Amino acid sequence: MEELIKRAASDLVESKYAIALTGAGMSTESGIPDFRGPKGLWTMHPEAERRAYQTYEKFQTNPKEYWEERLSSPSLFGNLGKVTPNPGHYALAELEKMGILKCVITQNVDNLHERAGSKSVLDYHGNAFKLRCVSCNARYDLEEYDLQKLRDEGRLPPPL
């Protein structure tokens, strides 16, 4: 293991353009379940995987109903606002600050790379803390919107 770590370090230092590709395993240490691991979301709840695809279809065909359901049911991931970055997230942020790592490309929607201090992050599957306009692709911080209030006022989907 020690040898592998030394080799990884020297490969990183000698690289011309190092990037990190991360997935669910990156955040399991922060308490967010992965999908297909032994205790993964899809492993434990195969019906939830089917529902996830139906949910996306609902988002496309009936966005108002999608948002109402989303606001009334708990997130698959639990409360992402309460989890915190783990040493792996901080290590990647530190490598970026040192100029060794150029960017992080992540499948994770948990925002933990950003919260750990990484500046150049590509959220390949989106970000649970941002909204994206499906017409023009502009992104907005979720916190700019009071979704419960919009629901109460019958103004869903969120007007971007």
Ligand SMILES: [Zn+2]
């Ligand atoms: Zn737009």
